[in-house]
Amino acid sequence: MTMDDRSESRSRPVSGFLTLLAGLVLGIGVLLGLTAGVGAIWSGVTSPGSAAEGAGQSASGEAGNVVDLVIKDVATPEGSEPAYVGPSGVGASDLFTATAGERVTVVVKNEDAMPHTFTSPGLGLNVSIGPGGTTSFVFVAKSAGSYPFDCAVPCGSWVMSHTGYMQGVVKVVA
Numbered sequence: 001m002t003m004d005d006r007s008e009s010r011s012r013p014v015s016g017f018l019t020l021l022a023g024l025v026l027g028i029g030v031l032l033g034l035t036a037g038v039g040a041i042w043s044g045v046t047s048p049g050s051a052a053e054g055a056g057q058s059a060s061g062e063a064g065n066v067v068d069l070v071i072k073d074v075a076t077p078e079g080s081e082p083a084y085v086g087p088s089g090v091g092a093s094d095l096f097t098a099t100a101g102e103r104v105t106v107v108v109k110n111e112d113a114m115p116h117t118f119t120s121p122g123l124g125l126n127v128s129i130g131p132g133g134t135t136s137f138v139f140v141a142k143s144a145g146s147y148p149f150d151c152a153v154p155c156g157s158w159v160m161s162h163t164g165y166m167q168g169v170v171k172v173v174a
């Protein structure tokens with residue numbers, strides 16, 4: 001056996017260990033990525049159809065109001081910027097309407113490549129919305145009113161300063 005042969009045979013277990021280590025790091029990274037979008041009360045990363053269906057059933061078995069939102073690029077005077085789009089479409093004066101005391105599940109599909117938040121101190125919400133997935137959260141508004149929301153991530157000067165885009169109002173009726 002030459003010196004070269006020995007050094008080659010020694011290097012094999014080391015490279016095997018490095019491959020295992022790289023696999024572990026990758027696995028942990030994927031796990032962290034999946035949990036990054038954890039919401040205020042309940043959240044998950046699922047396909048849009050099953051999220052809306054599954055999230056409507058609360059832990060107690062009661063079906064609640066399920067609201068579907070999409071974060072996607074929209075045309076603005078300053079070019080294409082990401083915005084929240086709810087049941088009433090782009091730029092609606094109220095992103096969506098809920099009833100006081102009702103359990104509301106919000107399912108946000110983020111089609112944008114960057115993270116956003118759904119932040120509303122009045123509703124007790126500050127939810128991170130990771131890129132390219134679906135995040136769900138649940139809230140109950142105690143009383144009727146207009147609750148402002150916005151995104152805490154700087155993501156577009158026009159959409160962040162215009163109602164119905166990256167900031168706006170959730171309307172809660174009695």
Ligand SMILES: [Cu+2]
Pocket residue numbers: 115116117151152153154155166
């Ligand atoms: Cu944003």
